[in-house]
Each structure stands twice: as structure tokens, then as C-alpha cells.
Amino acid sequence: MASVFTFDPNPPRVSSPWLRPEESAKNSGTGGSSPSSHDESNQAGEPDIDRLEAEPQEGPIEYKLHLLLRGRRRYEMMSTSIKASGSRSKPLRQPVANxxxxxxxxxxxxxxxxxWRLQQSSPYHAKARGDLVIPKLPEDHESLEVLEKPQRLLxxxxxxxxxxxxxxxxxxxxFIGLTKxxxxxxxxxxxxxxxxxxxxxxxxxxKVVGNCEWIEQPSPDGESPEEQARHHDDLWVAEALVMPILEPQKDLNDDGDQAHGHQGSSASPAKDASQTEQFRVSIIGPTTSGKTTLLGTLANGTLDNGRGSSRINLLKHRHERVSGQTSSVAQELIGYKDQNIFNYASVDIEAWTDIHxxxxxxxxxxFSDSAGHLRFAGPSCEALLARGPHSLSGTTDDLGDMADSLNLALTHLDLCLLLEIPMVIVVTKSDVAARDALKSNLNQVFSKIxxxxxTPKLLTPKAASDNVLTEIPISSQQQVLKEVVEPISRAESLLSIVPVVLASAVxxxxxxxxxxxxxxxxxxPPPTARDxxxxxxNPExxxxxxxIDDKYELESRVVQTSTRxxxxxxxxxxxxxxxxxxSVGDRVVIGPFPADDDEARGQIPRDHPTPGYGLSISHPSTSELARIASRNAVPASAVKGEWHNAKVVNIRNLRLPVRTMGPGQAGTIQIVLDDVNAPADRDSEVEQVRAFRGLIRKGQVLAIPSQHMLDSGLSLQAASGFTAIFKDHRVANLTGGGGTxxxxxxxxxxxxARIIRVSRQLPDRVGRADGEPDDVFNMAESIELDPAHGGRDDSDVSALPEYSVTLDLLSxxxxxxxxxxxxxMEGGNSVGLEGYVGKVVEIAE
Incomplete structure (x- = not known):
């Protein structure tokens, strides 16, 4: 829930007011110097100051005269009170606090x-989603150790x-001070x-800041004050840092198991993990098709003005707003419950945590909204390969006059069909589309499907109303259930039905x-290791x-308070x-990294530029080919430094702080790397950590080794190449022998990668689906299958051979x-998405 208070999205760091400005900047995030013991002398090197700056009204710093649950005793004299008042009048005889x-x-x-103070130092200030637990009084429990034992983090x-x-x-x-x-x-x-x-x-x-003197109050036996001894004591001030406990603790788990190591992957759902269903959707399609505008309407709950007003908040860069073309991946989150739509148009929703x-x-x-321009078409495949359950693809308003956009849209469709991805096709700008052109283009789409x-299923939209942006009409939900969900359930396959929706964001x-x-x-179904x-x-x-799809760096108290x-x-x-x-606290491995030792590094070829759009790559020399060939002779376990150990210290599932991430969920994980070589010089170690952190990249993985791997000492095995099977006769055009x-x-x-060889396997027969495609406008015209738009004759379908392709990774x-x-995908391809889809059947270590 959004807070009624206004918070700073960049909260002040927890920095001790004892430190000078330069020391505060150096130790920002640590809450001061290292924790000290309760010694009875001033700490060596402690700043020689007699007062602090006034308490800030906001932020994580709290000045407390005391934290007693009773009133303080009556003091005859307090040296700190005289200093604080600036007067040398008679000794203080009134109680300090009542x-x-x-x-x-x-x-x-x-x-x-x-x-409140803990929330003040949180960058997102999410409202605590649990009841505040008021602790028991010390005298209400027999043991202080039980009361001081941390409970589950709120x-x-x-x-x-x-x-x-x-x-x-x-x-x-x-400095007023307290007695011991x-x-x-x-x-x-x-x-x-x-x-x-x-x-x-x-x-x-x-730190000792003064001294005091007092006389004990009369005891119940009636002793007079004159008979009581006069007491003297030092006055102390202290600084204490309160920190959330992120690491799972054995005593906090209901089942008594410690969430550590491989046990963090238990099949039983954790209470501190998000239990809400999560769809991951990639929006793909040609440029100017209205993908970002559609997402803006869905996420912001506002209609477009016909000039892209609904997409403004989704664009990240100024040049995107000027050109109207998306060049980066935008991400958004929408929630659903009953008939309600939870987006930024809803009350009390200001961030993703509110949607949660x-x-x-x-x-x-x-949602992941990809760029549609041809120069960005290649990377959009990576979103597809993330295996999101559904993908949305848009076409343009008049594809008949935009052959390139149509071809790119059909290429997107071909790739989704080859990858066997469940999808929804959204035809945007349908309100301004020409009837004949729309029918012709949809016939081509239906033919491919x-x-x-x-089976393509056209969902006919009804008249739009204002409330469709905030809640789902019951009639629309019943239509989807009857025409899409029930047929999918009967077929027991998410791939059986392809819904097609004519939409208008205006x-x-x-x-x-x-x-x-x-x-x-x-x-x-939830993904497993045996899918x-x-x-x-594949036993191991x-x-x-x-x-890993991306990497970030940020200021962290977790790293700064560690011993590393x-x-x-x-x-x-x-x-x-x-x-x-x-889970938070799990020990993981991250990699693969470049080899540490010179011998193994010499067996890994130099980096090559990837053969992107319109890029020509020269062939390697004979010595380089020999180096590539010799690499496969080295077992993966012999490559030193390929995998490194780390510890998970923080997890966010779609920006929601959680303690456990479940299968199929997306989010971010904060890790602390173990020492690599642990040099004696701290500055050298810092430089080593910084250099090592720069090697983390997209395409690597975090993994928790299985129990068998831990017991046997086996490590994960990276691949220097692989063999894949393709059911596509065009693969035969790829020349072997290291030429492609x-x-x-x-x-x-x-x-x-470099093609090593291509060989033909036994043929596999593929049949064609029966029945005729739906007519777009309930007309009786038949739709002919045009080979130019994805169809093949019976001779092509009768025997599709399999091709085995062996590749060697270059970089x-x-x-x-x-x-x-x-x-x-071949470099320099004119379309950019006409690739070959296969399945990995062998790994070259």
C-alpha cells in the first residue's frame, strides 16, 4: 500500500553523527566504526567531541535520552547537565525524566x-505487510535470552x-549520559x-562523558536518607545500529530445517516467497506497430490520443520520445484479482510493491516490451528464449502498404511457432485498418498458425467503455473462458489455441x-530440472x-559491514x-568465468565480434583453428577459476523484497563473492574484487549444486561447444569445416560460434492440421495456402529430414x-530474424 507520508526515493545513508564529514563519506552505509565491546574506557582513536549535531527530524538516526521502561532516579549532581545548560548554578536535584x-x-x-526509523532508511518504503508485534515486558517472561532472540523479520x-x-x-x-x-x-x-x-x-x-552522584531513595524498612550511602558513577553514551536479519535462521523455520545450501531448493513453498501467479510476457512485433502504446494503455489505464501519449511514461531515453521508436526493453507489471485490474490508474498504487x-x-x-526496429530485431529473440508463458505480437494498421513490416511481423510469428511458445496475437490500430487489407493479412497469419x-481463434471485440481500463467486464471474461480457456483445457495443451484480438489503444x-x-x-506447470x-x-x-540477464551495482550496507x-x-x-x-543465505556458484591460469587461458580462443546485422567477420588463422581444436581435449574440471562461490544476501521478486524465489519467477539477486586469492593488502583486494565483478555478464548462471555434487566434489560443467538437431532443410546450406x-x-x-560440420539424420514426418481457418468477418471465402507466405506442398511435408549441426563457441x-x-542466425541476414531453431543433444566440455 502506498504510504500517506512523502518519502525520499533515495533515503539518507546510515552514517554516524560522530564522524567528520570526510569520515562519514568514507564509512557511509556502515553506521560508524566497527562494533566495540563494553569496555570501561574510552576507545582508542575516538573523536574528541563533546556534543553531536541536533537530531535530524527525518532519516534513520534517533537520539534517545534513555530507553528505560521506568523513570530515572533523582540525581544530586550530573556534570553533563551543567555542561549542557551552560550554567554553573546549584547541582541538579530534580528527576531527569518522569x-x-x-x-x-x-x-x-x-x-x-x-x-518508523527502519522504514526511513528503506528506498521503497513499502508498508509493513504484517501486524506489529509488541514484545512482552521483561518481567513477563522467565528468560531475557528468549525475549532478545530475533523473531521472523517483519x-x-x-x-x-x-x-x-x-x-x-x-x-x-x-551528551547527558546514563549510568552503567x-x-x-x-x-x-x-x-x-x-x-x-x-x-x-x-x-x-x-564513551564516558561525565559523572554523577545520587543518594538511594528510602528503603521499605524505613531507613532515613542520611543513613543511605552516597553513590558515584560514570555517565555513558552509546551508539547502537539496528539491522534487519536477512539470513534465514534455523530456529525461525517452522519445519526446523535450515534454508542453506542445496536445502534452499526444497519443493515445499516458503511462507516468505510470493505465492501469487506470475506470467512473463514478451511483446514483439515490427516498429510503429503500437506495441509500447498498447502496453502504456494496459499499464497506465489511459487511452492513447493517437499520437503516443500513453507510451510516454514507458520510454527511457529522450531520443525515443523524439523518434517515437523504442530502442530499449521497457518492463511493466499489472495485477489481476477477481474482475479488478491493478495498474497505475488504481487508487493507492504508486509502485510495483503496491501491485503485489x-x-x-x-x-x-x-511485461517486457522489446524494440521493433530491424537493427534491434536480433536481441528480441532473447526475450522469447526466456520462455515466458505468453507473447503478444502486433501488426500495423495498413500492412498491405508496409511490406517490410508485414514480413517482419510474419517472421516474428514463424519464430514463435518454431520455438513452440504459447502466444496471443494482438492486431493493433484495427479501428483505422482497411477491411480488405486486414482480411488479407489475417488470412496469411491464420495459414501459418x-x-x-x-488453431487460431478470433475474438470479436464489443463496443468499448470506460470501465474496461479498471476492471474486466464479466461478458469479456466469459467469452475468453468459453472460446479459449475451455478448448485449451480439453486439448490439454497450451499450444493448441492461438487467440487473435483486434484492438485499438485510442x-x-x-x-x-x-x-x-x-x-x-x-x-x-512449474518448471523442473527434468523438463x-x-x-x-542428464544426471548431473x-x-x-x-x-543471468543483466547486472547492476549499487551501494550496499551488506558488503560494507562484512569482513571482506x-x-x-x-x-x-x-x-x-x-x-x-x-533463498537468502544460500551458498551458490556463479560462472562460467575466464580461466585463471595461463595454461587454461591459452586454450580459450580470443574474443571475436558477434556476427550481427550486416557484419562481416574474417576467417581465423590456422594457428587459431588449432587452438580451438585443442581446447576440446581439456576437461572442464581442469579449467581453474571457471566457477566461484558466493552467498545470496538479498532477493527481490519483481521488485518485491522476499526471502525465497520460486521456479519460473523473475527478479534480482544480490550476492557477496567469496575471497578469490585474499591478498594481504586491502587495497589490492578491493581492486581484485572490482576487476572480478566486471567479469560478471549476461549469459552466466547462478546455481546451487546438488547434494550429490557436493558429496562427490563435482563442479558444474561449462560447454566449449555443442551439437544440436534441426528439422529444417535450410540448415543444409550452412557449410561445415569451420567456414560459417x-x-x-x-x-x-x-x-x-563456428559451424564445424552438418550431417543429415533419419527423416521425420510432420503432418498438417485438418480443417479450414476461421473467416475473419464471418464470410464464406476460402483461404488458399500460399507457399510464399509460409505454406509448403505435400511433398515438402511428407519427409522432413533432421540435421545434426556441431558448433564450437568462439569467445x-x-x-x-x-x-x-x-x-x-547468420550474420548479415537481410531480415534479422530468419533463424534456425533446434534442440541441444550433446555438450562438448
Missing amino acids: MSQTRQTRLQQLTTQLL PGLEESNGALYEIGVADDGA DEMDESMTTLKIIAASLGCRVEVQRM DHSETGRMVF KYAGR KGQGIDLVHALLATLPMP YVPLAL QPAALFH ASDGKAIVVAGYLRFGRI LVNVYVATVRTA SREWIEMGSQVVL
Whole structure:
């Protein structure tokens, strides 16, 4: 839920007010110096200051005179009070604080204050999605250890950078101080309220700032004050850092199992993981087809003005707004629950975390809007290979006059059909399309779909209304259930039906059907490690596998408070979890990286430019070919430094902070790398970490080794090449013997490869689907299958041979899963998407 308060999206770092400005900048994020013990002397090197800056009204710093649940005793003299007041008048004889609240009320107030401070240091300030747990009073429980034991972290605090408490300090920054017993009691109270929120307390510093004198109050036996001893004690101030506990703890799990290592991939769903259904949708199609405008209407809940007003918020760069063409991948999230649509037009939705809250137990759809221009057509395949359950493809308003756009749209369609991806076809700008041209183009689309053995289903839109942007009409949902969902259920295949929707982002026609499809289409089964090949063909699968699609760096308290040297940057990788489960605290491996030793590095060829659009690549020399050939003779286990260990310290599932990511979900994972060589010089180690972090790239994987791999000492095996099977006679045109360079797409891997050989296998027969395609406008005209638009004669269909293609990777070794789909594309192709789709059947280590 969106907060009623206004928060800074870039909250102030947790930085100690004890530090000078230059020291504060150097130690930003650590909350001060290293934690200190409760010694009874001033710490060496402590700044010689007698007061702090006044307490800031906002941010993670909190000045507390004390954290007692009772009133302070009456003091005869306090040296710090005299200094604070600036007067040398008579000694202080009044109580320093008067507790008019009950102990339970005081405890509740302190807990709420701590929660507020923790939220102040969170960049997203998500509302805590759980009830505030008010801890018990110390006397209500037999053991303080139980009260100080951290509970499960309150949901919503996962992104907090912590809260810094200055104890014994007045609001104006003056050092008042507490006696030893008062400081111990205040620390105990702070630990108790922090534990109730799932946090821990780290004491940063303690310092003597003065002394005091008091006389004990009369005892119940009636002793007079004159008979009481006069007491003297030092006055202490302390700094304590309250930090959320992100690592799973054994005692916090209901089943008693520790979420660590391979156990993080348990099949039982974790309570702290998102349980909402999640669709991943890639929007592809030619440029100017209205893909981004359509997404803007779906995500923002506003109709377009005919000039792209609904897409403005989705464009990232100025040149995109000027040209009107998308050149980067935009991502959006929409939630559905019952008939409700949760987008930015909904009340109290300002961020993705709000969509998570509203659509809980419903469904969320994660969109990736790709660029449509020809120069960006190649990378759009990577979104397809992410295996999102559904893809949306758009055509233009008058494809008859835009042959290039039509050909590119049909090429997108061919690629989706070859990849066997469930899809929805959205014909945008249908309100201004010419009837005859639209019918002709749809006939071609239907022909391709029918020929692939799938059934196109045209959904006729009704008159648009304003409420289709905020909720799904019952009639639209029933139409989708009857005409699409039920036939898919009967066929028991997500590929059986291809819905086709005529839509308009200006008039709103068909938008209700698109929302209804996204909200009701069947979910695919959760992916497993055995989806591609059975156990017998690929026995050594990791317990969890995360494909890296991007890498980020940000300031992190987790790295800066660790024992490892760091430059203050955290490693965050983005992608999707292919199978298994990954939890905070899991030990993972990341790679493959370039080899560490010179001998292994010499067996890996030099980097080559990938053969992209219109790029000509020269052939390698004889010595380079020999190096490529010799590489396959080296087993993968002999390549030193190819895989490195790391620890997961933070996870976001579609920007929602979670402790566990489930199979098929997308998000970001923050990791801390283990020491590589651990040099003695800290500066050298920082440089080493920085250089090593630069090697993390798209196409790598995070993996949790299986129990068998851990017991046997086996490591993951990267591939230097592979063999794939293609059911496409055009593959025979690829010359073997190292003469052809191609782009290879496998999952998130995009790399250059060389064709080693192409051989023909046994033929495989493919049949054609029966029946005639639907008529677009309920007309009786037959639709002829034109070979120029994807059809083939019976002789072509009767015997399609299989071709085995062996490739050698040029630039680096990659993780390639046995049985995964692969797309080959030749460099300099005129269309950019006419590739060859096959399946990996052998890995060359």
C-alpha cells in the first residue's frame, strides 16, 4: 500500500553523527566504526567531541535520552547537565525524566518509533505487510535470552538499511549520559524491541562523558536518607545500529530445517516467497506497430490520443520520445484479482510493491516490451528464449502498404511457432485498418498458425467503455473462458489455441479482451530440472539454476559491514529462475568465468565480434583453428577459476523484497563473492574484487549444486561447444569445416560460434492440421495456402529430414543445458530474424 507520508526515493545513508564529514563519506552505509565491546574506557582513536549535531527530524538516526521502561532516579549532581545548560548554578536535584506512561505503553511507543526509523532508511518504503508485534515486558517472561532472540523479520523491512540509535544524547545533541545500570537496561530494551521486528543490535561505540552522584531513595524498612550511602558513577553514551536479519535462521523455520545450501531448493513453498501467479510476457512485433502504446494503455489505464501519449511514461531515453521508436526493453507489471485490474490508474498504487499487495492470491503479469526496429530485431529473440508463458505480437494498421513490416511481423510469428511458445496475437490500430487489407493479412497469419498444427481463434471485440481500463467486464471474461480457456483445457495443451484480438489503444476496443486473456489463460506447470531431458540423459543437474540477464551495482550496507574488503559496491544480478528455489543465505556458484591460469587461458580462443546485422567477420588463422581444436581435449574440471562461490544476501521478486524465489519467477539477486586469492593488502583486494565483478555478464548462471555434487566434489560443467538437431532443410546450406559463423541464442546466452560440420539424420514426418481457418468477418471465402507466405506442398511435408549441426563457441565457454532450445542466425541476414531453431543433444566440455 502506498504510504500517506512523502518519502525520499533515495533515503539518507546510515552514517554516524560522530564522524567528520570526510569520515562519514568514507564509512557511509556502515553506521560508524566497527562494533566495540563494553569496555570501561574510552576507545582508542575516538573523536574528541563533546556534543553531536541536533537530531535530524527525518532519516534513520534517533537520539534517545534513555530507553528505560521506568523513570530515572533523582540525581544530586550530573556534570553533563551543567555542561549542557551552560550554567554553573546549584547541582541538579530534580528527576531527569518522569515516566507518566505505563510500561506496556512505553514499550509499544518505542517499538513503533524503531519501526518508523527502519522504514526511513528503506528506498521503497513499502508498508509493513504484517501486524506489529509488541514484545512482552521483561518481567513477563522467565528468560531475557528468549525475549532478545530475533523473531521472523517483519515483511516490508527487507530493504531497510537499518536505524542508528544515539543513547544518552539529548535532542539538541548534548551528551547527558546514563549510568552503567541504566545503559545496560536501555540496551536490553532496544534488543527486545529489535528482536520483535526481526532485527539485531550491534553496539558501535560507548564513551564516558561525565559523572554523577545520587543518594538511594528510602528503603521499605524505613531507613532515613542520611543513613543511605552516597553513590558515584560514570555517565555513558552509546551508539547502537539496528539491522534487519536477512539470513534465514534455523530456529525461525517452522519445519526446523535450515534454508542453506542445496536445502534452499526444497519443493515445499516458503511462507516468505510470493505465492501469487506470475506470467512473463514478451511483446514483439515490427516498429510503429503500437506495441509500447498498447502496453502504456494496459499499464497506465489511459487511452492513447493517437499520437503516443500513453507510451510516454514507458520510454527511457529522450531520443525515443523524439523518434517515437523504442530502442530499449521497457518492463511493466499489472495485477489481476477477481474482475479488478491493478495498474497505475488504481487508487493507492504508486509502485510495483503496491501491485503485489493488491493482487495477492490473484495473478501478476510481467511485461517486457522489446524494440521493433530491424537493427534491434536480433536481441528480441532473447526475450522469447526466456520462455515466458505468453507473447503478444502486433501488426500495423495498413500492412498491405508496409511490406517490410508485414514480413517482419510474419517472421516474428514463424519464430514463435518454431520455438513452440504459447502466444496471443494482438492486431493493433484495427479501428483505422482497411477491411480488405486486414482480411488479407489475417488470412496469411491464420495459414501459418494452421500449418503449424495450432488453431487460431478470433475474438470479436464489443463496443468499448470506460470501465474496461479498471476492471474486466464479466461478458469479456466469459467469452475468453468459453472460446479459449475451455478448448485449451480439453486439448490439454497450451499450444493448441492461438487467440487473435483486434484492438485499438485510442478507442479502447479489444482492451477488455486482452485483460481477460492475461487474467484467465491457464498457467503452465512449474518448471523442473527434468523438463528438457530425463534423468538418465542428464544426471548431473544442479538443485537450482538462475539465468543471468543483466547486472547492476549499487551501494550496499551488506558488503560494507562484512569482513571482506570492498569498495562499497554490491553485485546485483537480474534474470529468472529456471528451476529450483533460491533463498537468502544460500551458498551458490556463479560462472562460467575466464580461466585463471595461463595454461587454461591459452586454450580459450580470443574474443571475436558477434556476427550481427550486416557484419562481416574474417576467417581465423590456422594457428587459431588449432587452438580451438585443442581446447576440446581439456576437461572442464581442469579449467581453474571457471566457477566461484558466493552467498545470496538479498532477493527481490519483481521488485518485491522476499526471502525465497520460486521456479519460473523473475527478479534480482544480490550476492557477496567469496575471497578469490585474499591478498594481504586491502587495497589490492578491493581492486581484485572490482576487476572480478566486471567479469560478471549476461549469459552466466547462478546455481546451487546438488547434494550429490557436493558429496562427490563435482563442479558444474561449462560447454566449449555443442551439437544440436534441426528439422529444417535450410540448415543444409550452412557449410561445415569451420567456414560459417553464426550467432547462437540459448536461454540468456548470446554468443558467436563456428559451424564445424552438418550431417543429415533419419527423416521425420510432420503432418498438417485438418480443417479450414476461421473467416475473419464471418464470410464464406476460402483461404488458399500460399507457399510464399509460409505454406509448403505435400511433398515438402511428407519427409522432413533432421540435421545434426556441431558448433564450437568462439569467445567463451558457456553454461548450456542439455535439451534446451537453440536459435542460430547468420550474420548479415537481410531480415534479422530468419533463424534456425533446434534442440541441444550433446555438450562438448
